[in-house]
Amino acid sequence: MWDGLVIGGGLAGLIAGIRALERGKKILIVSEGVGSLAFAGGVLDFGRVRELRRLEKHPYAYVGEMAERAFSYFLQLNPAYTGTWGRRGSVLTPLGTLRETELLPRRLDASPLFKANKIVVAVPGGLKDFFPEIVKANLQKEFPSGNVRLKKLSVEEFADWRAAGKSIPGTVYAEFWGTERGNTALKRHICEIAGEADSEAIVFPGLPAIGCPEVDEVLAGISLPVVGMTSFPPSAIGLALYESLTRRVKALGGELLIGVGVERVEVESARARRAIVRSKGKETALTAETFVLATGGFLGRGLVATPDDVRETVFGLPLHVPPLRGGKDFLGEQPYARAGIEVDRHLRPCDPATGEVLLENVFAAGRILAHWDPWLEHCGGGVSLSSGLLAGELL
Amino acid sequence: MYTQTQWGEEGGPGPKPAAEPGGDDSHRQECGDPAGLDACVKCGICTAHCPVARAYAPFPGPKNLGPDAERLRLEGVALDPGCLAYCTNCKTCEVVCPSGVRITDMILRARRQQGSAQAESAKSRLRIRDHVLGRAEYLGRLGTVWPEFTNTVLATKLTRRLLQKALGISAEAPLPKYKKRFRLEKGSAAELTSESGQNGGKSVEGTGSSSMGRGAAGDPSAGNGSASKQVVYFPGCFVNYNDEATGLAVIRVLEHNGFEVIVPGFHCCGVPLTANGRFREAEGNARRNLALMEPYLERGIPIITSCTSCGLALKEDYPRIRVPAAKRIGAQTYDLFEFLWLLHERGELKEDFLEVRVPLAYHAPCHLKAQGIGTPSLRILRLIPGVKAEELDAGCCGLSGSFGFKAEKYELSLQIGHALFQRVRQGMREGKFKAVITECGGCQVQIAQGSGARSLHPVWILAQAYGLGGGT
Structure with missing residues (x-):
């Protein structure tokens, strides 16, 4: 018997689990795979919280002051991050444009570039999904008064990758910079750039940003600012964020069951009792007092769309489903994004038609909630963190 | 859930019909979506987590070797078979996949289709090596005849250099030491013999059974409605030939909880054979083991493993064998601690623990x-x-x-x-x-x-x- 069973191992589920563990609860987190954090670059958007809070049914409207608490809670949980409530910072996209966000790994903070007139972009040899010329052109557009140049770095340790005709994934590069040899190579390359006359700031793709003290130490000894970059999925920084959160779960005595989806949950008189997971060979029944439903949206597959309808995959809960098609502007509003579960102030799933609470001891959190759009409102991290934290308080 | 549609056929107590050894088209025909090809969204999480792909540049990684290459294989295009042999079958890719794609399954199926033993190890000495390393059981039986002698010989540099030269077995690799062959302690009803059941018969001769728990037999409260507090222990080759003491510790712990422990003369679970491309022989072992298990499975007696690879084979591979016992094996196999946790949840685990300060x-x-x-x-x-x-x-x-x-x-x-x-x-x-x-x-x-x-x-x-x- 668990105090709380968290279904879903993404940002919302992990934060819910960590908070509940801190409160002394016995927690098991069950997850189909390793969550969606590696699909994102590791920066967490909060968006215009005060405006969004005024929208009826928006998650920020019912999590209330939990949004601000979640912001500082996360900063205290993960010291690699920086941010100031109510202010925005900037990071570089994988293509070298600027993008605003609220919580970001210090390593990605692009603000030093605003003060630099001479920007050097390091080009680690063979780095996968990195396009130096495009990055250079975009940086030049973002900082028209400055001068941007590329600096190729040849890293001999990857000779066998080149021989195999392969580019080197960002995850492999990030791991390498943290090793002893990688550390030495990094120091040598960065010192070389710093020693050149036309260098005032270095943009360095593929650097680890979370939980790599070896790299932090090298960069602390450099007089120039070194700015990392977000990357395409699978993102090394997103993965590192995931790992730092799962380590925290384990360090607090929590357990993760990864690689199995929840098949169904047995419900008696509006209370969830047992989750049935499909272990190898047989079903395993997991009994808990309370449950968190944080299985994600369409990408995380908490929601599944078929030609006929949209389904919630664990409980089969009734959903708020706007007309799914309709957005004519590809990058504009797409109604499907607001599909999801409606909840009461305690995150308990409600019937969208009647408002009746359907499950007394289940708290929904994260992308599966209805009435918000992370792409348009830029609040994906904030909603997941604040609803996850609230769920962790309620468990 | 979405994954149900792909997983429905597999896992679980209801086994999917097994593929024929050698050629395997049956699986493909059964499912509309061959093993979840469409479920793969190409996110690359599997390759980012793959222990081999992270460390070894020429290895294309699970995404490329699994779902990507599967589309080519369906069109009859085969990749360099040598690549496939670098998959260690650790299944990390399947665990981390957010979409429930059975990636290792695809890779193993490809190996099987290519008649992989020949293809992967083109040189004959390596074929011999695959033959040798796949047979932990026969090596174990030989090694445990006179373990001190075997260990001494295997420890000499000359032997190891010869093994490396002749068979490609690394001279540095940590070959485990052989110990006394695993047998039940004094007072057991019978000696273990591995020869029983060779012909796939239902013989349980040569089955060892612990005596201490016998008094508790007949407790109806234990597992699956079976009539007694009995469990079958599947020790696996490591306990059988390299770590007898751990096997005995498992038995003592189960007996302490009032169980009679039965140990039929099982064969190697088959995992080393599969890993070395010997699929047909692996299935043969599975059939022989299932025949030995059948009488116990029918009586609802749980099968306990203390080796996680044997456990996985019993739960994942054995249900695919086309024999009646295969229908039960998945549901009735437990990892030792999985079993003990169930006892704990039912309030049946003895918790008279002494303090262990370590x-x-x-x-x-x-x-x-x-x-x-x-x-x-x-x-x-x-x-x-x-x-x-x-x-x-x-x-x-x-x-x-x-x-x-x-x-x-x-x-x-x-x-x-x-x-x-x-x-x-x-x-x-x-x-x-x-x-x-x-x-x-x-x-x-x-x-x-x-x-x-x-x-x-x-x-x-x-x-x-x-x-x-x-x-x-």
Whole structure:
């Protein structure tokens, strides 16, 4: 018997689990795979919280002051991050444009570039999904008064990758910079750039940003600012964020069951009792007092769309489903994004038609909630963190 | 759930019809979506987590070898078969996949289709090596005839150099030492013999059965409505030939909980054969073992494993064999600690624990993670007063059964395990823990090789807490 069973191992589920563990609860987190954090670059958007809070049914409207608490809670949980409530910072996209966000790994903070007139972009040899010329052109557009140049770095340790005709994934590069040899190579390359006359700031793709003290130490000894970059999925920084959160779960005595989806949950008189997971060979029944439903949206597959309808995959809960098609502007509003579960102030799933609470001891959190759009409102991290934290308080 | 549509056929007590050895089109025809090809969204998470792809540049990784190449294979285009042999079958890709794609299954099926033994190891000496390394059981039987002699011979540099030259078995690799053959302790009803059941018959002759728990037989409260408190123990080759003591500890712990432990003369589970491309023989072993299990399975008696790879084979591979017993094997197989946790949840686990004051580090074997049961040994050990256990969480050890014994893969296997070794060494040095525990015998051997730290099966901590003889 668990105090709380968290279904879903993404940002919302992990934060819910960590908070509940801190409160002394016995927690098991069950997850189909390793969550969606590696699909994102590791920066967490909060968006215009005060405006969004005024929208009826928006998650920020019912999590209330939990949004601000979640912001500082996360900063205290993960010291690699920086941010100031109510202010925005900037990071570089994988293509070298600027993008605003609220919580970001210090390593990605692009603000030093605003003060630099001479920007050097390091080009680690063979780095996968990195396009130096495009990055250079975009940086030049973002900082028209400055001068941007590329600096190729040849890293001999990857000779066998080149021989195999392969580019080197960002995850492999990030791991390498943290090793002893990688550390030495990094120091040598960065010192070389710093020693050149036309260098005032270095943009360095593929650097680890979370939980790599070896790299932090090298960069602390450099007089120039070194700015990392977000990357395409699978993102090394997103993965590192995931790992730092799962380590925290384990360090607090929590357990993760990864690689199995929840098949169904047995419900008696509006209370969830047992989750049935499909272990190898047989079903395993997991009994808990309370449950968190944080299985994600369409990408995380908490929601599944078929030609006929949209389904919630664990409980089969009734959903708020706007007309799914309709957005004519590809990058504009797409109604499907607001599909999801409606909840009461305690995150308990409600019937969208009647408002009746359907499950007394289940708290929904994260992308599966209805009435918000992370792409348009830029609040994906904030909603997941604040609803996850609230769920962790309620468990 | 969405994944149900792909998983429906597999796993679970209702087995999917097995593929024919050699050629395998049956699976493809059964499913509209061949093994979840459409479910793969190409996110690359599997390759980012693959222990081999991270360390070894020429390996294309699970995404390319699995779902990507599968589309080509469906069109009759085969890739370089040598690549496939670098998959260690650790199943990390399947565990981390957010879309439930059976990636390792695809890779194994491809190996099977290519008649892989010949294709992967083009040189005949390597074919002989695959033949040898796949047969942990026969080697074990030979080795345990006179273990001291075998160990002495195997320890000499000359032998190892010859093995490397002649067979491509690395001279540095940590071949486990042979011990006295696993047998039940004095008072057991019968000696173990492995010869029984060779013909696939239902014979349970040569079955050993522990005596101590016999008094408790007939307790109707135990498992699955069976009429007695009996369990069958599947020791596996590592216990049988390299670590007899752990097998006896498992039995003592089960007996302490009032179970009579039955140990038929099982054969190797087949995992080493599969890993070395010997699919047909692996299936033969599965059939022989299932025949030995059948009478017990019919009576609802649980099968207990203490080796996580044997456990995974029994739960995942055996249900696919086309014999009646296969219908029950998945549902009735338990990892030792999975079983003990169920007892705990029912209030039937003896919890008369003595204090065990030892800080421990726990390494979760890949094939435990793949079972989808979490880490029950940590849960149980944390019930014991005094036990502090932290999870190392440093990935695969790199050995993967016989993978790390192969001359061309030995260095790679150490490189894969590097993060784990570093963590172990650092923790030991700083005094954060005094011993490493892990269920898998292969992981134990590799951790010792890579970090110098001794590691042992978690059952030893439990045995110590029960006052049944300690391990640390």
